[in-house]
Amino acid sequence: MTRTVRRLAGFGAAALLLTFTAACSSPDTGEQDDDRGSAPTRPSVRKPVAGAAFDYQLGGPYPPPDQVRAVARDRTAEPVPGLYNICYVNAFQAQPGDAVTWWQKHHPDLLLRDEDGALVIDEDWEEPLLDIGTPARRDALMDVVGPWIDGCADAGYDAVEPDNLDSYERSDGLLGAPDAVAFATLLADRAHEQGLAIAQKNTTDLLPHRARVGFDFAVVEECARYDECGDFTDAYRGRVFDIEYTDTDFTTACDTWAKTLSITLRDRDVEPAGADGHVYRRC
Numbered sequence: 001m002t003r004t005v006r007r008l009a010g011f012g013a014a015a016l017l018l019t020f021t022a023a024c025s026s027p028d029t030g031e032q033d034d035d036r037g038s039a040p041t042r043p044s045v046r047k048p049v050a051g052a053a054f055d056y057q058l059g060g061p062y063p064p065p066d067q068v069r070a071v072a073r074d075r076t077a078e079p080v081p082g083l084y085n086i087c088y089v090n091a092f093q094a095q096p097g098d099a100v101t102w103w104q105k106h107h108p109d110l111l112l113r114d115e116d117g118a119l120v121i122d123e124d125w126e127e128p129l130l131d132i133g134t135p136a137r138r139d140a141l142m143d144v145v146g147p148w149i150d151g152c153a154d155a156g157y158d159a160v161e162p163d164n165l166d167s168y169e170r171s172d173g174l175l176g177a178p179d180a181v182a183f184a185t186l187l188a189d190r191a192h193e194q195g196l197a198i199a200q201k202n203t204t205d206l207l208p209h210r211a212r213v214g215f216d217f218a219v220v221e222e223c224a225r226y227d228e229c230g231d232f233t234d235a236y237r238g239r240v241f242d243i244e245y246t247d248t249d250f251t252t253a254c255d256t257w258a259k260t261l262s263i264t265l266r267d268r269d270v271e272p273a274g275a276d277g278h279v280y281r282r283c
Contacts, residue, residue: 043195046158047216048084050238053282054262058088060272065280070241070262072161072219075148079156086199086219086241087152091145091162091187092180093127100128110141112174122170129167132183133175141183146190153194160191161219166203181209188214199241204228207235221245223261224253233260254283 052069061077071079072086079085094103094111103111112120112131119128131137145162152160165184168175180203191198197216200206206213217239223229224244232240240261244250250265257263267279 043193045192045195045197045216046084047197048086048159048239048241050240051260051262052084054241054264055280056241056243056264056266056270057272059270060275062272062274072241075152075155079158084159085157086159086161087149087155087157087196088161088163089145089148089152090127090164091130091148092132092164092167092183093122093125093129096126100126103128107140107144110137110144112171114172114174120171120174122164122167127164129164129171129175131175132168132179135182138179138183138186142186142190145187149187149190149196150194153196157196159197159199159216160187161199161201162187163201165201165206177206177209181206181213184213184215200236204231207231210235217241219243222249224256224263225249229253229257229261233257250281250283258283 048070053067054070054072055064055068057064057071057073057077061073061080064071064080064083068083070084070086072088073079074088079087094100110131112129112133114120121128130141132141149160162184165180168177168180184206188198192214198214199217199219200210200213200215201219202221215236218232218236219241220228220232221243222245223232223240223242225246229240229242232242238260242253242257242261242263244253244263244265245268247265250263253261253263263283265279265281267277269277271278273280
C-alpha cells in the first residue's frame with residue numbers, strides 16, 4: 001500500500017541538517033539478537049525494545065522530546081547518542097530532484113523504464129523506481145545502496161529502514177513481489193554483516209516472507225488507518241514503530257494498541273521542531 005510521508009530530497013540535504021555527535025546506543029535501549037549474533041563472522045545485531053517511545057525525524061533532525069528512546073533519521077543525519085537509532089535509506093526508489101540527475105548520469109541502466117524507455121515514476125513523490133527486476137541489476141544496485149548501509153553502521157546507527165519496499169506495486173506490472181523479496185534479502189544480509197538490525201517498512205503483503213528476508217522489526221505508517229496494526233504486531237511481537245498522520249487515526253491507534261505498539265503522531269511533512277506545521281505526540 002502506498003504511503004505519503006515526506007522524505008528528504010537530494011544528496012545535498014546533509015548541509016541543512018543539525019549536527020549531533022555520532023555514538024552507539026547505550027546498552028539499555030535495545031536487545032541482543034542471540035541468533036544472528038552467534039555467527040563468528042558477523043557482529044551482533046540488536047533489535048529495538050518493544051514499545052520504546054519513538055520519534056520520526058525524516059524532515060530534519062532536532063533534539064528528541066523527553067522520554068524518547070528510539071529515533072529514525074535520514075542517512076545524511078547523525079544519530080543521537082544514547083538512543084536506539086534507525087537509519088532511513090530510500091533503497092527501492094531514487095530521491096527526487098538532484099538525486100534523479102545523479103542516477104541518470106552514473107547509473108542510468110539501474111532505473112526502471114517502460115517499453116518505450118521512459119522512467120517509471122512514483123508520481124506521489126516524483127521518484128523514479130530502481131530496477132530490481134533481475135539478479136544482475138539487484139547485484140549492481142547493491143554496489144550503490146550497500147555502501148549507504150555501511151555508512152549507517154560507520155556513523156553509529158543501530159538499524160536501517162529501507163523505504164519503498166512496496167515500489168513494485170507502482171511499477172505498472174514490470175516488477176513483482178518476488179523481486180522485492182530478493183532485493184530486500186540482499187539488503188538484510190548487508191545490514192546484518194554490518195551489525196545493523198533491519199526494519200520492514202509497511203507492505204503487509206510481504207509479512208509471510210519476513211523470516212526469509214531477515215527483517216528484525218517494523219516501521220509502519222498509518223497501521224490504524226489501514227487496519228494493519230494487528231498483522232504487524234503478531235509478526236514482530238510488538239517490535240513495531242507506528243506513525244499516524246491524523247488525530248483520528250492516532251486516537252484509534254492509541255485506544256487499541258497503546259499497550260502493545262510504539263505509536264507516534266507526526267505531521268505528514270515530518271517537519272523538525274520549531275518549523276511551521278510541526279506535530280509530535282505519542283500515546
